[in-house]
Every structure is written in structure tokens, then in C-alpha cells.
Amino acid sequence: MTTFDEATAVTRRAEGLYDVLPDARFAIVAPGGTTPPAINGGALLATVMRAVLSESPLPHPVATSAHFLRVAQLAPAEVQVTWLKHGRTAATARGALVQDGKVILDTTMTVGTVPGPEATGADEAGPDEPGPGVPGSAAPGRPPAASDSAAGLLTWTGPPPGFPAIEDCVDLGKWRGTTAADGTDGYAAQVEVLMDPSTVGWRRDEPSGLPEMRGYFRLRDGQEPDPYVLALAVDGLPPVVFGLGATGWAPTVELTWHMRAVPCPGPLAVAARARHVSGGWFDEEAEVWDAAGCLVAQSRQLARVGRGRIRGPKVDAVVDGVVAVVTSAVAADGRVAADGTGLNGA
Amino acid sequence: MTTFDEATAVTRRAEGLYDVLPDARFAIVAPGGTTPPAINGGALLATVMRAVLSESPLPHPVATSAHFLRVAQLAPAEVQVTWLKHGRTAATARGALVQDGKVILDTTMTVGTVPGPEATGADEAGPDEPGPGVPGSAAPGRPPAASDSAAGLLTWTGPPPGFPAIEDCVDLGKWRGTTAADGTDGYAAQVEVLMDPSTVGWRRDEPSGLPEMRGYFRLRDGQEPDPYVLALAVDGLPPVVFGLGATGWAPTVELTWHMRAVPCPGPLAVAARARHVSGGWFDEEAEVWDAAGCLVAQSRQLARVGRGRIRGPKVDAVVDGVVAVVTSAVAADGRVAADGTGLNGA
Numbered sequence: 001m002t003t004f005d006e007a008t009a010v011t012r013r014a015e016g017l018y019d020v021l022p023d024a025r026f027a028i029v030a031p032g033g034t035t036p037p038a039i040n041g042g043a044l045l046a047t048v049m050r051a052v053l054s055e056s057p058l059p060h061p062v063a064t065s066a067h068f069l070r071v072a073q074l075a076p077a078e079v080q081v082t083w084l085k086h087g088r089t090a091a092t093a094r095g096a097l098v099q100d101g102k103v104i105l106d107t108t109m110t111v112g113t114v115p116g117p118e119a120t121g122a123d124e125a126g127p128d129e130p131g132p133g134v135p136g137s138a139a140p141g142r143p144p145a146a147s148d149s150a151a152g153l154l155t156w157t158g159p160p161p162g163f164p165a166i167e168d169c170v171d172l173g174k175w176r177g178t179t180a181a182d183g184t185d186g187y188a189a190q191v192e193v194l195m196d197p198s199t200v201g202w203r204r205d206e207p208s209g210l211p212e213m214r215g216y217f218r219l220r221d222g223q224e225p226d227p228y229v230l231a232l233a234v235d236g237l238p239p240v241v242f243g244l245g246a247t248g249w250a251p252t253v254e255l256t257w258h259m260r261a262v263p264c265p266g267p268l269a270v271a272a273r274a275r276h277v278s279g280g281w282f283d284e285e286a287e288v289w290d291a292a293g294c295l296v297a298q299s300r301q302l303a304r305v306g307r308g309r310i311r312g313p314k315v316d317a318v319v320d321g322v323v324a325v326v327t328s329a330v331a332a333d334g335r336v337a338a339d340g341t342g343l344n345g346a
Numbered sequence: 347m348t349t350f351d352e353a354t355a356v357t358r359r360a361e362g363l364y365d366v367l368p369d370a371r372f373a374i375v376a377p378g379g380t381t382p383p384a385i386n387g388g389a390l391l392a393t394v395m396r397a398v399l400s401e402s403p404l405p406h407p408v409a410t411s412a413h414f415l416r417v418a419q420l421a422p423a424e425v426q427v428t429w430l431k432h433g434r435t436a437a438t439a440r441g442a443l444v445q446d447g448k449v450i451l452d453t454t455m456t457v458g459t460v461p462g463p464e465a466t467g468a469d470e471a472g473p474d475e476p477g478p479g480v481p482g483s484a485a486p487g488r489p490p491a492a493s494d495s496a497a498g499l500l501t502w503t504g505p506p507p508g509f510p511a512i513e514d515c516v517d518l519g520k521w522r523g524t525t526a527a528d529g530t531d532g533y534a535a536q537v538e539v540l541m542d543p544s545t546v547g548w549r550r551d552e553p554s555g556l557p558e559m560r561g562y563f564r565l566r567d568g569q570e571p572d573p574y575v576l577a578l579a580v581d582g583l584p585p586v587v588f589g590l591g592a593t594g595w596a597p598t599v600e601l602t603w604h605m606r607a608v609p610c611p612g613p614l615a616v617a618a619r620a621r622h623v624s625g626g627w628f629d630e631e632a633e634v635w636d637a638a639g640c641l642v643a644q645s646r647q648l649a650r651v652g653r654g655r656i657r658g659p660k661v662d663a664v665v666d667g668v669v670a671v672v673t674s675a676v677a678a679d680g681r682v683a684a685d686g687t688g689l690n691g692a
Contacts, residue, residue, distance in 0.1 A: 062627065063600035063648045065411030067438050067454050069431040084449045085415040089626075089650070090599055092413050092452065094440075103430045106438065108413050108452055110600050110648075115625040154651055156557060156590055156623040211502060244502055253436055254409035254456050256602040258629060258648050260622050275633065276606050276641045277502040279461040280435075281408065283604060283644055285631075287621070295622045298629060300646050302409045302456075302604050304435070305500055 002223040003190055004232070008046040010054065010079060018051040018079040020097070022072045027186040028249075039072045040187040041252050042232035044105050048095040049231060051079040052109050057091055061227050062112040065256040072097070072104045116261035118294045157295055161271035161287065166216050169194035172238070191236060192218050194267075202242040205311050211240040211274035211282070218267040225263035225290060233268045234286045234299035240274045241282050241305055248306025250282075257299035266291025280305050348569040349536055350578070354392040356400065356425060364397040364425040366443070368418045373532040374595075385418045386533040387598050388578035390451050394441040395577060397425040398455050404437055407573050408458040411602040418443070418450045462607035464640045503641055507617035507633065512562050515540035518584070537582060538566050540613075548588040551657050557586040557620035557628070564613040571609035571636060579614045580632045580645035586620045587628050587651055594652025596628075603645035612637025626651050 001009075007023035026043035045066050053061065077099040085092045090112045097105040171194055178188035196214035201207050217236040223229065234257045239250035272286040282305055288297040347355075353369035372389035391412050399407065423445040431438045436458045443451040517540055524534035542560035547553050563582045569575065580603045585596035618632040628651055634643035 063413070065413070065454060065600065065602055067409070067411070067430075067456050069438055084413075084452055092415055094452070106430055106440070106454055108411060108454060108600075110413050112599075112627070113625065114627065154587070154590060154592055154623055154656060156620070158619075158621040241500070244500060246500055253458075254411065254454075254602070254604075256411055256600070256646065258600075258646075260627070260629070261624065273504075274502070275504040275644060277500055278607065279459065281458070281460065281606070283606070285646075298621060298646070300602065300604075300631075300644070310500060 002219070003221050004043075004046075004219055004223055004229065007190075008043055008050055008228060010047060010051045012054070013078070016055070016081040016083075018054075018081070020047050020051075020077050020079055022047075022074055022077060024074055025186065025190060027074065028188070038249075039074070040232070040235075041066075041068055041105075041255070042235045043187070044068075044072055044097055045107065045255070046228040046231045048079050048097050048105060048107050049109065049228060052081050052093050052095040052107075053111065053227070055081060055083070056093070056111045057086060058111040058113055060112055060114045060259050060262070061109050061231075062090070062114060063110040063256070063258050064107060064231070065109075065254070066105060066107045067254050068105055068252050070099075070102060070104045073099060075099065077104065114259055114261050116294060116296070117264035117290065118261065118292045160269075160289055160293065160295070161214060163214060163216075163269045163271070163289075164196050166194055166267065168197065169215060170197050170200050171195075172200075172215075190220055191232070192216075192220050193237060195237070199243060202238075202245065202247075202311070207245040207311065208243045211243045211277065211284075212272065213237040213240050213243065214271045215269075216267040217270050217288075224265040225268055225296070227259055229268070230259060230263065230288060230297040231257065233270055233288050234297055235284075235301065237270055237272050237286070239282075239303065239306065240272050240284045241277060244277065245310045246305050246308070247311055248308030250303050250306045252301050252303045253281075255299060255301035257297055259297055261290075261294050261296045263288075263290035263296040264292045264294070268296075277305065348565070349567050350389075350392070350565055350569055350575065353536075354389055354396055354574060356393060356397045358400070359424070362401070362427040362429075364400075364427070366393050366397075366423050366425055368393075368420055368423060370420055371532065371536060373420065374534070384595075385420070386578070386581075387412075387414055387451075387601070388581045389533070390414075390418055390443055391453065391601070392574040392577045394425050394443050394451060394453050395455065395574060398427050398439050398441040398453075399457065399573070401427060401429070402437060402439070402457045403432060404457040404459055406458055406460045406605050406608070407455050407577075408436070408460060409456040409602070409604050410453060410577070411455075411600070412451060412453045413600045414451055414598050416445075416448055416450045419445060421445065423450065460605055460607050462640060462642070463610040463636065464607070464638045506615075506635055506639065506641070507560060509560060509562075509615045509617070509635075510542050512540055512613065514543065515561060516543050516546050517541075518546075518561075536566055537578070538562075538564050539583060541583070545589060548584075548591065548593075548657070553591040553657065554589045557589045557623065557630075558618065559583040559586050559589065560617045561615075562613040563616050563634075570611040571614055571642070573605055575614070576605060576609065576634060576643040577603065579616055579634050580643055581630075581647065583616055583618050583632070585628075585649065585652065586618050586630045587623060590623065591656045592651050592654070593657055594654030596649045596652045598647050598649045599627075601645060601647035603643055605643055607636075607640050607642045609634075609636040609642040610638045610640070614642075623651065 010018040022039045026040045083093045092110045095107045194216040217233045269289040285300040356364040368385045372386045428440045438456045441453045540562040563579045615635040631646040636642045
């Protein structure tokens with residue numbers, strides 16, 4: 001059993017009721033240091049998913065909505081599962097992580113069956129060469145699963161975001177917040193995040209001016225992607241608002257993710273961006289592509305901007321209390337993104 | 347009271363319990379004619395939202411997740427509301443539409459406060475000239491609401507999708523499925539949808555080859571946008587897979603939408619697209635911009651491809667049972683979209 005499997009394990013106590021223990025190995029401390037240690041939201045989500053899927057008549061979490069209500073403590077908790085529908089194509093359950101009688105994380109999951117994987121190993125299309133992922137690229141001769149009509153045979157994929165080669169990426173390393181006060185290694189010690197250099201200027205107080213993050217994501221212990229790892233990966237990169245100079249913990253309020261295909265082994269490529277930031281709220285939408293170039297997961301979350309200082313030279317003006325961030329910025333690698341497009345590719 | 351307000355009204359029976367009646371004026375019959383009449387999902391969602399917001403300590407539905415489980419009947423139903431958290435910045439409730447003891451629509455809503463509106467009327471930036479909606483366009487001197495720290499002052503918006511002028515758009519009219527067997531006018535008689543001509547080729551069996559829809563949306567009775575109208579608008583255009591030749595009712599399985607700003611009066615501009623279609627599933631993500639050029643709502647849904655025939659000349663090949671749809675297609679207006687980008691602008 002891998003570290004991640006252990007840390008997100010559930011123990012059945014009764015039908016629809018599971019004992020769980022938020023695990024310090026996935027604890028996270030905000031870089032700003034202004035918040036108490038918390039457990040990575042993706043790890044908590046994976047825990048709830050394990051409970052629901054252990055009872056599920058269908059294999060894949062096709063649509064998972066999660067509202068993050070409270071900070072989990074490093075203490076025993078339970079997952080309560082209630083099924084709302086059992087259908088042939090889809091079934092739906094509510095899954096709640098409860099601690100001290102309070103809901104920490106409330107989820108609704110619709111399960112079903114998705115196609116894939118397109119490739120059985122990273123050998124066919126290595127991490128350095130993500131497959132084309134282009135429209136119409138579904139392998140002929142491999143009908144998607146769950147095809148119960150002509151509609152099930154329709155396949156289409158939009159163009160992938162541009163990912164640099166993995167060897168050109170910047171290893172985030174074990175960033176601040178990795179190690180708890182008692183010396184225990186937390187979340188950042190479990191995952192390897194290799195970032196597109198154009199999206200890490202914030203590390204040297206030079207945010208790109210664009211709310212975008214791109215990089216590769218994998219577990220350090222070698223665990224290959226599965227639905228639980230996808231739940232971790234969709235929120236696995238630094239908050240996109242770091243690209244606008246925001247700092248500090250950016251707590252997720254709501255996150256919904258869709259599993260679109262079974263991932264093949266190999267590192268996951270993750271691209272995230274925001275479309276709108278105001279009133280302290282920002283959206284972050286992420287796509288996860290597997291090593292064979294297949295779009296395997298999508299997510300969007302609504303989160304709060306961290307309360308730390310606004311950093312970096314890209315803050316253009318402070319007028320009447322409104323910070324306007326210019327986006328006709330020159331990215332760290334010299335590429336000009338006049339309108340915010342072109343770097344994400346989507 | 348407008349038609350939409352009436353059709354989505356709730357009557358309080360007890361704390362957390364509301365009587366509702368799915369309204370035939372928002373019934374929808376699939377163009378393929380293969381499914382029973384159903385109620386527009388957005389109207390059902392608005393009904394549940396009314397019940398939750400009637401008890402809410404905070405004004406705006408910032409994050410609403412909805413799982414559509416069963417088809418609602420034109421018969422009495424109830425909405426059950428359960429609050430999970432009351433916080434200063436956000437509060438969260440579950441709201442379920444229940445009929446005959448079964449959950450029809452299950453939602454989780456996090457409420458809060460969003461900024462806006464940026465303009466108080468369509469006069470300032472008419473429907474024909476959506477405002478710039480460009481990064482940094484927040485009006486100086488109008489600090490966003492809910493600003494409790496420097497973070498609350500950070501504003502940024504991505505570039506808007508390209509919308510044609512409203513007078514160049516195609517009125518979908520009262521399309522098939524508008525009128526029920528008994529002669530009652532349904533959903534399509536209540537809304538006006540004016541489409542970007544490049545996204546309606548499917549109406550003449552010439553789908554564009556791209557899963558994109560763009561258009562303007564408003565209620566025929568003149569009701570101005572509010573949070574409930576936004577819930578209708580995010581799923582207000584035809585299914586994006588019509589652009590790939592799919593036909594028939596494309597039932598929403600899960601839809602999550604975020605309210606990002608209070609809309610000003612005037613028509614809403616809606617842009618929707620898919621990123622991936624396979625296994626009978628497709629995603630549809632929509633942005634809603636108000637008449638002042640502000641991004642007021644975002645959504646993503648997971649839906650099932652309709653079971654009707656695949657139409658149109660853009661079906662390139664059927665190989666081993668896999669329909670591959672070419673996307674290096676010439677759009678209806680002659681623009682070439684070689685890679686699926688360029689038409690959506692995002």
C-alpha cells in the first residue's frame with residue numbers, strides 16, 4: 001500500500017459509515033504562515049471518494065462536487081455516505097466528512113463509466129512527449145466504454161495546453177509549509193511538482209501577471225495515477241493567483257471535478273488558469289492530461305484570495321483602493337501575452 | 347411578478363421545507379421527440395435556489411453544485427433545505443427537490459457576497475456594444491464588495507469571448523419542443539436566444555464541427571437578469587455537441603455554476619464550449635457576460651450526448667465503430683478554425 005493509499009484509507013464501521021483519520025503526511029502549512037496547519041483538500045476529497053466508491057455499482061467518479069466548510073483536525077473523523085439514485089448509466093451519492101459532529105467537507109458524487117486508458121504505459125508516449133491529444137485522436141478500434149448508442153461513439157477533444165518538456169521544468173522542491181512544527185513531513189514531501197518556468201516568477205517576487213500555472217504532477221513514492229490521484233492533481237499546483245502577486249493560503253471554497261478517462265501510468269500534466277478575480281474570490285479551472293496525451297480530468301474551483309501581501313512589479317496602479325493588475329505582461333521567458341491568451345492554449 | 351418568478355416560486359411550509367410546483371411554462375420537449383416532456387433544468391435549479399436564498403444570511407449564490415437525478419413531473423413537489431455552515435464570508439446549505447419521496451435534483455450551495463453591478467443600466471453600454479471586459483477594467487473608485495483585506499482588492503478578468511453584434515445574430519425562435527401536446531407554450535416561448543451565426547449550422551444539417559455555442563439570452567417578458575436568471579442562462583443555449591452533429595435531448599447530469607458579479611440590466615451574452623467528448627459524456631462550460639461587459643457567471647456541466655442520429659457533412663470517417671469528427675472545419679461564416687481555437691476566444 002502506498003503512502004497516499006494509507007493516508008486516505010477508510011475503515012467500514014457500518015453501511016454508509018466509515019472511520020477515517022486525516023493524515024499528517026498530507027498536512028499543509030500556508031506559506032504566509034498566517035493559518036493553522038490544514039490537511040490538503042485533495043487528500044480529504046480522495047478519502048471521501050474511497051468511501052463512496054467502495055459501495056458504488058459503477059467504477060468511475062465522473063462528477064464530484066465538493067464544498068469545503070471547515071479545517072480538518074488531525075484527529076479521528078467519519079465519512080457518511082447516502083445514496084440518492086442507482087441508475088444503469090449513473091448513480092449518485094452524498095458523501096460527508098464529519099468531525100466532532102460538524103461537516104468538514106460535503107460532497108456529491110455521480111459515478112459512471114468512462115473510457116480508457118488509451119495507452120497501457122508511459123512507454124508508448126513518454127512524459128517528455130505528451131501524445132497529440134488532438135481532436136479525433138481516439139484510437140480507432142477501441143470503442144469507448146459505456147457506448148450504448150451512436151452517441152457513445154462520438155469523440156472529440158480540444159487542443160491541449162502547451163506544456164514544456166518535463167526536463168525543462170522547475171522542481172518546486174519541498175516548499176515552505178512542507179514540514180510541520182514537530183518535524184513531520186507534510187503534503188509537499190509526498191508530491192513532485194515540476195513547473196513550467198514561465199509560471200513561477202512569483203517565487204522570486206516577479207509574478208508573471210497572468211493567473212496561470214502549468215506543470216507535471218506525480219507522487220514521490222511512485223504511485224501511478226488513479227481516480228484518487230486525479231482528485232489530488234486537479235488542485236495540485238500552486239494557486240493561480242500567485243501569478244498576479246497574491247500570497248498566502250488560498251482556501252478552496254468549492255471544487256467540482258470530472259473524470260473523463262482512465263489515466264495511463266506516468267506523470268500527469270496539469271494546466272490551471274483563472275478567468276476572473278474580484279471581491280476576494282477567484283476561479284481556478286484545471287485540466288489534467290495523462291502521459292499518453294489524453295485529457296483525463298477537468299476541474300473548476302472557487303477559492304478565496306490569500307490574505308498575504310500583494311507582491312511583485314506587475315502591480316500597475318493602486319487607484320482609490322483598487323489594485324489593477326496589468327496583464328499585457330511579458331512572461332518570465334520573454335513571451336508576450338498581450339491579452340491573456342496564448343500561454344494556456346485553451 | 348414575472349412569468350419566471352411565478353414559475354419558480356416557493357411557498358414556505360416549515361423551516362427548511364417548501365412547496366413547489368414544476369411549471370409547464372418551462373417544460374421542454376426534445377427536438378428528437380424521443381423523450382418525455384421535462385422541465386428545463388435551469389428553472390428547477392432556480393426554484394431550489396429561491397428556497398435556499400430565502401433563508402440565507404448572505405445575498406449571493408457564489409457556488410452552486412447541482413446533480414440532476416430524475417425527470418421532474420408536472421405535479422407538486424417540495425424543496426428541503428439543510429444548512430451545513432454559517433460563516434461570516436460564506437455559508438453552505440444543501441437543497442433538494444423531492445417528488446414522490448425521490449430526489450429529483452440535489453444541490454449544494456455556498457452563499458456569499460460578490461461585487462457589482464458595474465453599471466446600473468444597459469444605457470451605459472448597450473447590448474450592441476458589450477463593454478471591454480478586459481483585464482483591469484474594474485471601475486476605479488468602486489471597491490468590490492466583501493473586501494476585508496488587500497486580497498479583496500485584487501481584480502483581474504480574462505479576455506471576453508468574441509460576441510457578434512446582437513443585430514447580426516440569428517433568432518432561434520420558438521424551436522421544436524416549444525409547445526406541449528396540449529398546446530401549452532413551454533420553455534422556448536419564455537426565452538429569447540439570439541445566436542452567433544457561426545454556431546447554428548446544425549439547424550440546416552451543417553454543424554460547424556466545433557462544440558461551441560455563443561449567443562444572447564433574455565426573458566421574453568422583459569425580466570432583467572438576477573441570480574435566478576443567471577442559473578437559467580448558464581444552460582440556456584442549445585447543447586454544444588449539436589456543433590459536432592449530435593441531436594436529441596442532451597440531459598445534464600451535473601452542473602456547477604459560480605456567480606461572480608451582480609449583473610446589470612440588459613441581455614446576457616453567453617459563450618459555451620466543450621473540451622472533451624467520449625463514452626457518451628461531454629462537458630459544457632459556459633461564461634455569462636452582462637450588458638456592461640462584466641463576467642457575471644461561469645458554469646461547467648457534465649451531460650450525456652443525445653441518442654439521436656449524428657448529422658451533417660462534418661463526420662469524417664467511421665472506422666471500426668469509432669466516429670471521428672474532423673475539426674479543421676470551415677465554420678459557417680467561412681472562418682477557418684484549424685485547431686478548435688480562435689472562435690471561442692478563451
